[in-house]
Amino acid sequence: MPEPVDAWWERRRASTGRAVPYAVGTYREQWHRYPVLVRQYHADLNRGVVLSQVPLCADVWLQWQCDAGHRFIATPEEQRMRPGGGRRRRSTWCPRCSEAALERPVGTGAPKSRRTVGPLCAKTPDLPPGEPFVSVCAPKPASAAEPLLQQKLATRLVWDAAPNAIRLREPFFDHLEAWPDLVLGDLRIAVELDTVGRYGLEHSGKREAVDLRKDRLLRRAGWEVVRVRLDPLPAIGPFDLVAKSVSNALADRILERFREIRGPLFVDAYLR
Numbered sequence: 001m002p003e004p005v006d007a008w009w010e011r012r013r014a015s016t017g018r019a020v021p022y023a024v025g026t027y028r029e030q031w032h033r034y035p036v037l038v039r040q041y042h043a044d045l046n047r048g049v050v051l052s053q054v055p056l057c058a059d060v061w062l063q064w065q066c067d068a069g070h071r072f073i074a075t076p077e078e079q080r081m082r083p084g085g086g087r088r089r090r091s092t093w094c095p096r097c098s099e100a101a102l103e104r105p106v107g108t109g110a111p112k113s114r115r116t117v118g119p120l121c122a123k124t125p126d127l128p129p130g131e132p133f134v135s136v137c138a139p140k141p142a143s144a145a146e147p148l149l150q151q152k153l154a155t156r157l158v159w160d161a162a163p164n165a166i167r168l169r170e171p172f173f174d175h176l177e178a179w180p181d182l183v184l185g186d187l188r189i190a191v192e193l194d195t196v197g198r199y200g201l202e203h204s205g206k207r208e209a210v211d212l213r214k215d216r217l218l219r220r221a222g223w224e225v226v227r228v229r230l231d232p233l234p235a236i237g238p239f240d241l242v243a244k245s246v247s248n249a250l251a252d253r254i255l256e257r258f259r260e261i262r263g264p265l266f267v268d269a270y271l272r
Contacts, residue, residue, distance in 0.1 A: 001059070002075050004231040004244070006047045008060040021053075028052040037079055040064040040094070045071070045234075056080065061196060061232045066094035072208075073196050073232055095206065124176045127167040130222040132185040135165030135177055145246050146181045146193050149228070152251040153191075157258075157270050159184045166190065168217050178214055180225070186270060187262055190218055191254065192227045193246070203233055212236060224261050226254060 003011070012021035031038055031051055041051040045063040054060065056076050064079065065071045072095055123137055141147055150161065163185055165177045172178050180190035194203040194211070203211060215225045215237055227240040228250065235242055239257055243250045258267045 002061050003059070005049055005060055005062060006231075007244075008058065009047065009049055022055070023053070024050050025052045027055055030056050034080060037064070040066055040079075063232055063234065064094075066097055068094070068097055070094050070097065071234065119174070120171055121175045124167065129167055129169040129220075130188070131167045132163035132183050133165055133167065133177075134162055135179060137175060137177070138164040138179040141181070143193075143195065145195065145230075149191070149193055149246045149251070150182055152246065152248060153182070153254065156251060156255055156272060157184070157267075158272055159186055159270060166218060166221060166223060168221050170217055170220065172214060172217050178218055180218070184258075187258060187267065188223050189258060189261060190223050190225050192225060193230070194227055194233055195230045196233060203229070208236060226257050226261075228254065 009021070013019065015021075038051060041062065041064060043050050045065065054062070054076060058076055060075060061073050062076065062079075063071060063073055074095075121137060124135070125133055127133060154161065161182075163183045165179050166183060168176050168178055170176075178190075181193045182191035184191070192211070196203065211227070215227070218225050224239065225237060227235070227237050228246075229235055229240055229242050230246075231242060231244045233242070239261060241250070241253055241257060243253070255267070
């Protein structure tokens, strides 16, 4: 299982017994065959680890940035094995650029017409925008980390945990509702817990753009969003928190973020 670059680096220190497991330049010759990847890699995005210090087969999450400015997470092997890698087009090395390229017909610069969206779901109740409610369409938690985070926050705050959706002013795909991981109705704060997922593609690339759109729609409905971005995902919003895992310390940081958004007097009224 891939691990964040700082955890991987510390583990290599322990296994090699050296302060610097791989000297700068150790793998320069191997990476020389991938000039586009060399250009996309930036040590300042990866805890100061230089690309020539990373084996090509290392099972580690690295952050990359393409020429268009898109940031995304991938292991060295995933980057080297991107679809279309044999053609060496720039777009083949970035998932977001690759998706944009596939939307254009071959031989033309005109994008294909957008996929038509079906009618809005009729199951969303007729409520004022911004109203929290229990949705029958909301998906189940994607991982065990979400219930764990809710449990840790529930030991600190009192709130109605039943609502799992928020009525929107504008459609989000084919619904007039959004389903944050945690809905704190009294505070009007939605909490999202983002991880890279099993294959390192969740909440990055095109999916990151979807997250940002969802956040904008929630804010237009009168809510604020706190995204907890588990390492190695970077922050993408004004109140995002980056953490290594779900912990008591993280729950305390989230509580402080709530105070920053709504004010300590208001938030502390809901403390247990």
